[in-house]
Amino acid sequence: MPIAFEKVNFKYAPNTPFAYEALKNIDLAFEMGKVTAIIGPTGSGKSTLVQHLNALLLPSEGTVLVLDRTITNKHKPKELKSLRQRVGLVFQFPEYQLFEETILKDIMFGPLNFKVPEAQAKVLAMNALKLVGLDESFAEKSPLDISGGQKRRVAIAGILAINPDVLVLDEPTAGLDPQGSKAMMELFLRLNKENGKTILIVTHDMEHVINYCDNVVVMKDGEVINHQRVTDYFERKTQVEDIQMNLPQLLMFKEALLDGGFEFKQPMRYLEDLAEAISKEIKR
Amino acid sequence: MNNIALGRYIPLNTFTHKLDPRFKILGMLILMVSVFFPSGFIGYGVIAAFVFIALLFTKISLKMILKSMKPMIFMLSFLFVINSLVIRTGYVLFNIYGFTLYSDAVFQTLYIMVRLTLMIIITTLLTVSTKPMDLTLGIEDLLSPFKRIGLPSHEIAMMISIALRFIPTLIDETNRIMKAQASRGVDLKEGSFKEKIMAILSLIVPLFVSSFQRAEELADAMEARGYVVAQHRTRYKQLKPTYRDTVMMGGVLSLLGVIIWLSL
Numbered sequence: 001m002p003i004a005f006e007k008v009n010f011k012y013a014p015n016t017p018f019a020y021e022a023l024k025n026i027d028l029a030f031e032m033g034k035v036t037a038i039i040g041p042t043g044s045g046k047s048t049l050v051q052h053l054n055a056l057l058l059p060s061e062g063t064v065l066v067l068d069r070t071i072t073n074k075h076k077p078k079e080l081k082s083l084r085q086r087v088g089l090v091f092q093f094p095e096y097q098l099f100e101e102t103i104l105k106d107i108m109f110g111p112l113n114f115k116v117p118e119a120q121a122k123v124l125a126m127n128a129l130k131l132v133g134l135d136e137s138f139a140e141k142s143p144l145d146i147s148g149g150q151k152r153r154v155a156i157a158g159i160l161a162i163n164p165d166v167l168v169l170d171e172p173t174a175g176l177d178p179q180g181s182k183a184m185m186e187l188f189l190r191l192n193k194e195n196g197k198t199i200l201i202v203t204h205d206m207e208h209v210i211n212y213c214d215n216v217v218v219m220k221d222g223e224v225i226n227h228q229r230v231t232d233y234f235e236r237k238t239q240v241e242d243i244q245m246n247l248p249q250l251l252m253f254k255e256a257l258l259d260g261g262f263e264f265k266q267p268m269r270y271l272e273d274l275a276e277a278i279s280k281e282i283k284r
Numbered sequence: 285m286n287n288i289a290l291g292r293y294i295p296l297n298t299f300t301h302k303l304d305p306r307f308k309i310l311g312m313l314i315l316m317v318s319v320f321f322p323s324g325f326i327g328y329g330v331i332a333a334f335v336f337i338a339l340l341f342t343k344i345s346l347k348m349i350l351k352s353m354k355p356m357i358f359m360l361s362f363l364f365v366i367n368s369l370v371i372r373t374g375y376v377l378f379n380i381y382g383f384t385l386y387s388d389a390v391f392q393t394l395y396i397m398v399r400l401t402l403m404i405i406i407t408t409l410l411t412v413s414t415k416p417m418d419l420t421l422g423i424e425d426l427l428s429p430f431k432r433i434g435l436p437s438h439e440i441a442m443m444i445s446i447a448l449r450f451i452p453t454l455i456d457e458t459n460r461i462m463k464a465q466a467s468r469g470v471d472l473k474e475g476s477f478k479e480k481i482m483a484i485l486s487l488i489v490p491l492f493v494s495s496f497q498r499a500e501e502l503a504d505a506m507e508a509r510g511y512v513v514a515q516h517r518t519r520y521k522q523l524k525p526t527y528r529d530t531v532m533m534g535g536v537l538s539l540l541g542v543i544i545w546l547s548l
């Protein structure tokens with residue numbers, strides 16, 4: 001079951017003086033069971049793209065295939081709940097969506113909306129709370145009394161508790177401290193490896209792309225300009241510079257070593273690869 | 285959310301857009317006053333012609349205006365029912381099963397319809413062609429003579445401009461939270477009464493929280509830049525009347541003259 005865009009165009013405020021074409025002729029198929037990063041400059045259409053995945057936005061033209069559903073502009077899709085249960089979307093700065101009296105109730109809100117029995121919703125919520133690294137003592141606190149980083153975790157737990165097959169995250173680590181964002185990314189990777197969930201992450205952080213993602217989709221001005229394996233993508237430095245982004249630190253270091261006379265042939269991704277290559281070079 | 289488009293500023297470069305906001309507000313007030321003179325249908329015809337020309341000058345299509353007045357149909361039909369039951373003057377139009385419809389009921393309703401339509405078009409003309417910021421500058425200037433009697437004209441203008449500034453922000457915020465909650469299975473259209481209450485709650489609570497947060501942040505940001513209430517301050521944007529304002533005021537005032545003459 002695929003997630004695919006076929007010739008998708010999307011216009012905000014069509015037929016008004018404010019009309020704006022956010023997506024232009026998108027043809028794209030995401031690989032299931034992988035972690036895919038969606039990168040690109042601000043305003044390139046990343047957030048608009050991901051909102052099509054659970055039919056919050058309908059394409060102005062073209063077709064979006066999500067799991068067993070076909071979403072077009074022609075006929076209004078009915079009964080979107082089942083789709084939204086299977087495709088969980090975490091918005092940018094999701095901490096603003098918290099509203100319940102207690103954190104536990106807030107996390108249970110999603111599952112209950114999808115008609116999960118109360119007792120089971122509670123179990124799901126406690127599990128999700130644990131997954132995002134908060135202990136049980138948080139369950140009865142008010143979601144408005146905790147720190148910003150903790151709110152973010154609670155909001156993400158609120159989607160995880162729904163237990164979707166596909167998890168879509170719009171800049172989940174923006175504004176988190178480095179440790180918190182590392183823990184977050186490791187959680188997503190674990191959900192992918194252990195539970196086989198398909199994960200799509202909108203991000204600006206190239207370190208996250210190289211360390212945690214399998215594929216990368218590059219967007220610019222509402223178009224997909226690149227869709228590759230992460231390892232292939234970073235092979236060509238110019239591709240990264242084209243969208244005004246920096247290479248990950250590891251690759252910048254590698255570039256500097258190459259300039260300084262080192263010779264590496266193999267592609268590199270993790271710190272261990274680089275360390276090994278350097279020691280080989282030094283021994284030679 | 286699309287209804288809010290009525291009266292929203294549309295960035296164009298027309299005669300009306302280039303008018304001085306102070307005179308535009310004055311002109312609008314005079315037009316409103318002339319709508320309330322009992323000048324009969326001929327008078328309204330004259331005003332309608334004037335307003336139509338103004339619409340042409342502002343490059344707004346009549347279609348847009350008509351579309352935005354759809355919600356009024358319900359109110360007008362309600363009014364017509366009430367009027368036809370209450371008003372018992374004028375000649376009898378027809379009589380069915382003991383119910384008599386008098387001509388004045390129809391005329392009264394028509395009167396109110398024409399007045400409301402004209403009022404809406406006139407206010408739309410102002411807001412469509414004036415940036416909210418310019419509008420508040422104009423209000424501030426027009427209120428400044430009342431400073432002598434202790435009216436805080438600058439503060440009033442500041443409050444209005446902040447409120448206007450945050451309307452689109454709040455709309456965006458509402459949309460965002462609605463989408464976020466929709467992703468968590470909220471459905472405002474379906475579900476039982478209790479579920480609907482929860483759905484609305486899940487929208488209102490976050491909206492309140494973020495509004496208060498925003499207000500506090502804005503206050504801090506203003507203070508950090510040295511904003512002190514009741515302090516005299518100069519202005520970056522200076523308003524200057526041009527020949528266009530003379531033309532517009534001349535037109536509006538002569539219209540008022542005609543209307544007064546017609547209602548004598």
